Amino acid sequence: MPFLPDFSFYNAIVYIFKGTSLTVALIVGSMLTGLLVGLPMAAAQVYGPRWARYLVGLYVWFFRGIPILVLLFLFYFGIFGVVERFLGEILGRKVGVPPFVATLATLGLTSAAYQSQIFRGAILSLHQGQYKAALSLGFTRVGALAHVILPQALRVAIPAWANEYSILLKDSALAYVLGTMEIMARIRQMVSITHMHVPFYVLAGLIYYALTWMGIRALKRLEERTRIPGLGTADAGGGANDRAA
Amino acid sequence: MTGRPEGSPPGAAGPPLMEARNITKILGGKLILDDVSLSLNRGEFKVLIGPSGSGKSTLLQCVHFLLIPDGGDVLLEGASAVEMGHKNVCAFRREIGMIFQDFNLFDHLTARDNVAIALRKVKKVPKAAAMARAMGELERVGLADKAGLYPAQLSGGQKQRVSIARAMAMEPKLMLLDEPTSALDPELIGEVLNVIANLARGGMTMLMVTHQIGFARHLVNEINFMEDGRIIERGHPEALLADPASRTATFCSRLSELTGNQ
Numbered sequence: 001m002p003f004l005p006d007f008s009f010y011n012a013i014v015y016i017f018k019g020t021s022l023t024v025a026l027i028v029g030s031m032l033t034g035l036l037v038g039l040p041m042a043a044a045q046v047y048g049p050r051w052a053r054y055l056v057g058l059y060v061w062f063f064r065g066i067p068i069l070v071l072l073f074l075f076y077f078g079i080f081g082v083v084e085r086f087l088g089e090i091l092g093r094k095v096g097v098p099p100f101v102a103t104l105a106t107l108g109l110t111s112a113a114y115q116s117q118i119f120r121g122a123i124l125s126l127h128q129g130q131y132k133a134a135l136s137l138g139f140t141r142v143g144a145l146a147h148v149i150l151p152q153a154l155r156v157a158i159p160a161w162a163n164e165y166s167i168l169l170k171d172s173a174l175a176y177v178l179g180t181m182e183i184m185a186r187i188r189q190m191v192s193i194t195h196m197h198v199p200f201y202v203l204a205g206l207i208y209y210a211l212t213w214m215g216i217r218a219l220k221r222l223e224e225r226t227r228i229p230g231l232g233t234a235d236a237g238g239g240a241n242d243r244a245a
Numbered sequence: 246m247t248g249r250p251e252g253s254p255p256g257a258a259g260p261p262l263m264e265a266r267n268i269t270k271i272l273g274g275k276l277i278l279d280d281v282s283l284s285l286n287r288g289e290f291k292v293l294i295g296p297s298g299s300g301k302s303t304l305l306q307c308v309h310f311l312l313i314p315d316g317g318d319v320l321l322e323g324a325s326a327v328e329m330g331h332k333n334v335c336a337f338r339r340e341i342g343m344i345f346q347d348f349n350l351f352d353h354l355t356a357r358d359n360v361a362i363a364l365r366k367v368k369k370v371p372k373a374a375a376m377a378r379a380m381g382e383l384e385r386v387g388l389a390d391k392a393g394l395y396p397a398q399l400s401g402g403q404k405q406r407v408s409i410a411r412a413m414a415m416e417p418k419l420m421l422l423d424e425p426t427s428a429l430d431p432e433l434i435g436e437v438l439n440v441i442a443n444l445a446r447g448g449m450t451m452l453m454v455t456h457q458i459g460f461a462r463h464l465v466n467e468i469n470f471m472e473d474g475r476i477i478e479r480g481h482p483e484a485l486l487a488d489p490a491s492r493t494a495t496f497c498s499r500l501s502e503l504t505g506n507q
Contacts, residue, residue, distance in 0.1 A: 126352075133349035133408075135311055137363035137415060138339030147366050152353045228353050230397025 012190050013203070019186040020207060026104055026172050026182060027215075031165060033108025038115030042153075043145055045116065046123050047131075056116060063113035068106075068171045075106040076178050099178040107175075111168050118164060122156040123149060155226050162219040166212050173208070183207055260323055262287045262450050263419050268307050269316035270300075277303045278314070279474040285419065285452060290445045292461045292482075293454045294496065295471035301454040304471070305421045308452065309341050310334050321418060339367060342412030344422040348404040350396040350411070356383060356403075357392040360411045368415070382410035386440050402433030409440055420444065422453035458497045462486060468493055 041059065044052040063071070080097040087095040126149060134144035176185035187204045191197055261284035270278040277300045285291055293301045306312040308319055310326050319326040326337050350359050360379035364370040370378070383389050386406040396404055405425055412420060425441065426434045438460050445451060445464050455461055461468070462482040470478040470485075470493045478485060478493050485493040 127347075127349070129345055129347055129349035130351055132311060133343070133345060133351070134363075135335075136309060136338060136341075136343035137411070138335050138367040139363065140335050143366060147362060148351050152351075155353070228397065229395045231352060231395070 007193065012194075016183060016186045016190065016200075016203065016207070019181055019183045020211070022100070022180065023169075023172055023175075023182040023211070026100070026107065026175060026180070027165070027169050027211075029104045030107035030111050030168060030172075033104065034111030034115040034164070034168075037109065037112035039119055039150070041112065041116035042119035042123060043150075045120050047141065047145070060113045060116060063110045068110060069174050069177065071110055072103065072106050072174060072178055076102045080105075099175075099180045103172075103175040103178055103180045107168060107172060110171075111164060114164055114167075115161070118157050118160040119153055121160070122153040125156055126152050152228075155223075155228065158219055158223040158226070162216050162223075165215045165219065169211055169215065170208060173204075259286075261285055261320075262289075262322060263308065263452075264320040265304075265308050265317065266320070267317040268304065268314045268319070270303055270307055270312060271315050272303070277474050278307060280317070281471075281474070281476055282317075283308075283452075283469065283476065285450050287450055288448045289467070290449075290451045290453070290465045291467045291469060292465045293452065293469050293471055293476075294456060294458065294493065296496070299471040300474040301471050302423050305343070305423050305452065305454060309343055309421055310337055311343070335367075339415060340418050342415060342417035342420045344405070344408055344412060344420065344425045346424040346427050348396070348401070348408045348428070350404055350408055352396050355393050355395055356388060356399065356407045356410075359396070359407055360414050363411070364414055378414055379410070382414045383407070385413070385443075386410045387436075400433060401429045402436045405429065405437045406440055409437075409444070413444075418450065420449055420451045422451060422455070424454050424456070426455070426457060456500055458482075458486075458500065470496065 041056045045056045048056075066074075076097075076099070080102050084095050084097055130148050130152075131144050134148045135141070139147065172182060173184040175182050176188060179185070183204060187200050191200050194200070264282075264284040266282055268278050268281045269276070281300070281304055283291075283304070293304065295301055303312065307314045307317075310319065318328075321337065321340055324337075326334070329337050350356075351362065354362060357376065357379045360382050361372075361375040364375040364378060365372060380389060380392060383392050386409055388403060388406055388410070391399060391403060391407075396407070399407065409425075422441065426437050429437065434457070438457065441451075441453070442460075442464060453461070453465075465482060467479055468482050468485050469476045470491075472492070478491055480491075480493075485491050486497060488494055
């Protein structure tokens with residue numbers, strides 16, 4: 001341990017909080033990876049040809065069916081193991097994929113599976129005539145998605161996305177198994193030095209609680225700021241609204 | 246087809262603006278359109294009527310190539326949609342406007358942005374010009390004061406007028422209207438029909454599916470009666486409706502009995 005000779009609780013807590021930035025980077029990175037991969041998958045599953053829908057279904061089925069812990073090991077030793085060996089042979093020297101990268105890829109690609117279903121539901125909740133109307137105005141299929149469907153689907157998806165954030169945040173606590181020095185890895189180091197289980201795990205719980213709260217709150221703000229006037233609340237309709245039957 | 250006399254449309258000389266040739270469409274294993282042909286000269290206003298399920302909406306969508314016909318072709322000013330191919334189908338659609346029964350406004354955009362977005366993103370008109378054009382179109386349908394409102398804040402009649410403004414902003418050569426007033430409360434129908442009548446008087450070429458026969462008979466050049474995927478009668482409204490034996494006249498009198506319209 002880096003400071004065994006002069007261990008103090010102050011140092012321990014500073015050390016743990018430094019791991020928080022790694023956790024945050026992991027979450028932001030994997031949420032964005034999940035968004036960038038999950039969004040096209042959702043669009044493909046709703047509007048794509050049969051083979052594309054089948055492939056997305058297969059992807060989702062794979063990632064949803066396996067525990068995150070197993071996926072982390074599979075990616076690290078399996079896929080990245082092969083990548084390391086392959087790159088090593090090409091470059092003629094030993095190549096190591098950092099645990100952070102392996103963790104981010106695993107969490108991001110797993111989240112993509114879940115997020116694709118969030119966005120699929122959001123797209124399907126929209127009035128589909130809008131897509132047709134966009135095509136009738138001369139939009140390409142991609143243009144109709146980008147300018148009409150996705151701006152609305154993303155808004156609808158925010159509450160479910162907040163859910164996915166809180167789940168992913170807690171899944172990230174497993175990253176320590178690959179040696180990513182995030183919150184949980186550092187907590188466990190401190191526990192093994194001090195043998196004080198409860199105080200450090202309480203601290204871990206508090207940090208995760210704070211991160212969850214901040215993220216959810218930020219997303220709630222985003223939801224309110226992007227709300228479409230007249231839509232999105234149970235008592236919808238500002239003024240002369242008569243949604244024709 | 247019972248070969249009823251054609252009304253004499255304006256500008257009948259020269260090639261038609263739009264010509265749908267032998268359109269066939271199969272949906273879910275069922276023959277929805279069976280070798281339908283229809284043409285419109287510039288400035289003509291024609292109406293499609295017929296029982297539900299007869300293929301009227303499908304025909305409009307095939308003319309627009311929103312649905313690709315299984316057989317036949319659509320020519321717009323002589324240019325064939327089939328020959329254009331998949332890649333240019335967007336360019337073909339851009340030339341034709343479509344008004345839908347349930348408006349299909351973009352829920353996340355204000356009335357003005359609904360009208361401006363295709364100008365900006367499809368025609369690449371600069372933002373300021375697109376916005377000015379959008380305001381002009383909204384003024385034309387009497388909604389300049391609602392430009393900043395979102396669809397959920399508009400009445401059904403206002404939504405449909407915005408959707409007409411949105412289509413008109415693209416300067417279509419042909420306008421297709423698919424039961425534009427069917428989803429409206431009775432007291433809101435008039436404002437939409439007024440806008441459509443103004444378009445007709447302005448010389449817009451239009452093909453409309455409607456059951457508002459009282460409105461249509463004084464404005465349109467031709468009624469096309471559809472049944473089971475075919476146009477079985479076509480002719481000038483006065484001629485068709487005056488003939489008590491025509492399928493159109495029986496259908497319309499049954500409609501009026503139901504709705505209490507003339």
